[in-house]
Amino acid sequence: MVPLSYYVILSLIVFMIGVIGVLIRRNIIVILLSIELMLNAANINFVAFSHYLQNVTGQVFVFFVLTVAAAEVVVGLAIIIALYRGKSTIHVEDVNRMKW
Amino acid sequence: MTLILFSYFAAVIVATAIGVIASRKPVNSALALLVMFFHVAGLFVLLDAEFIAAVQIIVYAGAILVLYLFVVMLLNVRAEEGYHRQFVVGLVVGLAILIEAVLILSRSGFADRFPPTVSLAPSAAAIQGNTEAIGRALYTTYLFPFEVASLILLVAMIGAIILAKKGIFGKEERRK
Numbered sequence: 001m002v003p004l005s006y007y008v009i010l011s012l013i014v015f016m017i018g019v020i021g022v023l024i025r026r027n028i029i030v031i032l033l034s035i036e037l038m039l040n041a042a043n044i045n046f047v048a049f050s051h052y053l054q055n056v057t058g059q060v061f062v063f064f065v066l067t068v069a070a071a072e073v074v075v076g077l078a079i080i081i082a083l084y085r086g087k088s089t090i091h092v093e094d095v096n097r098m099k100w
Numbered sequence: 101m102t103l104i105l106f107s108y109f110a111a112v113i114v115a116t117a118i119g120v121i122a123s124r125k126p127v128n129s130a131l132a133l134l135v136m137f138f139h140v141a142g143l144f145v146l147l148d149a150e151f152i153a154a155v156q157i158i159v160y161a162g163a164i165l166v167l168y169l170f171v172v173m174l175l176n177v178r179a180e181e182g183y184h185r186q187f188v189v190g191l192v193v194g195l196a197i198l199i200e201a202v203l204i205l206s207r208s209g210f211a212d213r214f215p216p217t218v219s220l221a222p223s224a225a226a227i228q229g230n231t232e233a234i235g236r237a238l239y240t241t242y243l244f245p246f247e248v249a250s251l252i253l254l255v256a257m258i259g260a261i262i263l264a265k266k267g268i269f270g271k272e273e274r275r276k
Contacts, residue, residue: 001102002102004210006106013198014117016201017194018121021121024121024183029175033130036164037133043140047143050147051148071255077171081171
């Protein structure tokens with residue numbers, strides 16, 4: 001059998017790949033995809049703990065993560081479309097009007 | 101056998117996750133993420149969470165990723181020439197946090213408290229079925245969070261319509 005720590009380390013690696021993606025990419029769409037990576041890492045953790053603790057609550061929480069992910073994607077993509085319509089770019093360093 | 105399957109799924113998940121953040125074209129990133137979602141679903145099947153695996157494929161791969169691909173193709177963005185200029189800093193910070201967390205995890209004796217022997221006795225979820233157990237928990241114990249989730253979806257729907265509709269504030273109307 002696979003120890004629980006393998007799952008935790010796997011989800012840790014995926015989460016950190018997501019964090020690195022948010023930090024190094026310039027395209028806002030890819031930054032949103034990296035956030036999806038992080039949410040999926042959290043889901044792996046939830047399901048793994050749910051299995052090892054023999055408790056179904058973790059799988060219920062995956063549903064709520066899924067809901068939040070769907071809401072985040074919809075609002076984020078709407079913001080991207082509005083941004084592209086106004087500035088014709090989706091690169092993060094071209095969007096700095098609110099930077100001090 | 102389980103270890104072999106886990107190794108395969110984990111290897112593909114890590115490889116495609118790196119592909120998501122490394123590939124220059126957004127379409128390639130989205131397709132790599134699609135492959136990753138399918139393998140995460142396989143991992144869920146390995147963990148006896150069949151219903152979540154199905155939901156993962158239907159909702160993530162079927163709905164969310166299609167939305168991404170739709171926007172990528174709608175905007176028709178060009179491929180990036182390079183990464184952000186904080187590339188080195190981001191990479192160093194990310195790897196440092198990763199190494200720290202793995203160190204903490206390996207020294208905490210965390211694995212001993214969850215021995216890799218599962219289902220000594222068949223659990224309640226295994227007897228009555230995964231989907232039924234989730235449904236029972238979702239509609240009894242977690243009924244209020246469930247309703248709040250529907251509110252979140254409603255807010256997201258209204259927000260997306262307001263953000264994406266042209267000229268809803270009356271200012272852009274003149275430009276047409």
